[in-house]
Amino acid sequence: SRIVTAYRQRTPGSADLARQAADLLPSGITHDARHVDPYGIYVARAQGPHKWDVDGNRYVDFFGGHGALILGHGHPTVAAAIAEAAAEGSQFGASHPREIGWARAIQRLIPSAERVRFTNSGTEATLMAVRLARAFTGRSTLLRFKGHFHGWHDHMTSGYSNHFDGSPTPGVLQGIADKTVLVSPGDIDAVAAVLKTNPDIAAIILEPTGSSFGQVPLKPEFLHGLRALTQAHGALLIFDEVVTGFRTSRGGAQVAFGIRPDLSSFAKIVAGGMPGAAVAGRKDILDLLDFAAAAAAGREKIGHPGTFNANPVSAAAGIAALTILAETDANDVASARAAELRAGLNEVLTQERVPWAVYGTTSGFHLFMNPQGRDITPATFDPHAASMDELKAQPAQLSARMRLAMLVNGVDLNPRLGGFTSAAHQASDIADTVAAFRESIRMLRA
Ligand code: PLP
Secondary structure (H helix, E strand, O other), rough: OOHHHHHHHHHHHHHHHHHOOOOOOOOHOOOOHOOOOOOOEEEEEEOEEEEEEEEOOEEEEEOHHHOOOOOOOOHHHHHHHHHHHHHOOOOOOOOOOOHHHHHHHHHHHOOOOOOEEEOOOHHHHHHHHHHHHHHHHOOEEEEEEEOOOOOOOOHOOOOOOOOOOOOOOOOOHHHHHHOOEEEEOOOOHHHHHHHHHHHOEEEEEEEEOEEHHHHHHOHHHHHHHHHHHHHHHHHHEEEEEOOOOOOOOOOHHHOOOOOOOEEEEEEHHOOOOOOOOEEEEEEHHHHHHHHHHHHHOOOOOOOOOOOOOOHHHHHHHHHHHHHHHHHOOOOHHHHHHHHHHHHHHHHHHHHHHOOOEEEOOOEEEEEEEEOOOOOOOOOOOOOHHEEEHHHOOOOOOHHHHHHHHHHHHHHOOOOOOOOOOOOOOHHHHHHHHHHHHHHHHHHHHH
């Protein structure tokens, strides 16, 4: 098609690198979300709201480092903190002052974080959270929600992009998959029924604004319902705030909705754009990682090594980013930019008479491409009234072409054609993106 031709013409350097990568990396990539047909862009550098590919094309970036970059790329204070820490050493094999500052910076924004344990990724953080929950409760089964993503470890694979029947994905043991009960998101009666009939539920873990940062949104009442039910049945409530943490509000979803989870997982923003993550929550639960507390309770401690846990460079970036979020209006600025963007994109859809809708909350946005061809307008569309299947379904070819068209027009969206705004996006970036969206729709029609 013309769009693919235009894309190939603009990106010969990326095409060449993709050809080299194909012989080295499975699918030529290092993260499934970077799989683009015919090939993805190769980025040379990024600054603020923009990134540039190896061919010198500039993109307004809404991938946002998978959500990590609420301050944009290379925020000067964060970049300086990283450079200073890196010059002092990247791995001490010892405790260091910055890990204390980092934990304090988290606690300042997240009241439920009585204790913090650092890990290297969100996947590791949810793995530790569910291990803590199982050890603390002496129960083994997890209650999770269809479509919710918590990383790629064995306890979290079924029920994400497929395997909604709970069966294990390749390489995961049946016995592990058997210890997860999958429930439809938002169905509080189903949760109540599981907790009533299954005394083995150790914890409920969820993305508190709904899967994929609210692509399938949840109502706060549902979260309050989960809090009450878990308390009544002796199960733990784990908020996976890897993406909502420090974004849904500076205190994450838990502060925004006034709910105190027992445990939370954080990654992305928590490490200021560097690798790093944490599990945080009740002291009596995190005490299972504490030598003295475990011994005093007569319990076996949970082991937790990790070469790069709380490494000083990630700690420095995390402290810098969280301090900016605590002391400035950066979180609100990012949200305001997303509201402007959602309004601008919806205006294009209305003017061009495309029956799609852009929706979302705070600093995120999602494009609903109306796979069933319903008679909707952006003004009438209510994602809470749509089914998960409808919200998640993507007309595959159409969305792939739309993604390429947006790249040709200088905008990088995520594979679901949504994304994150940052405090670095300016009004001009929003205007450029709205213009690119209009042009992309016209290209799709041509
Ligand atoms: N949990 C949620 C809600 C996420 O969005 C992600 C990553 O996108 C993860 C967990 C996994 O985090 P990581 O990619 O750092 O392993």
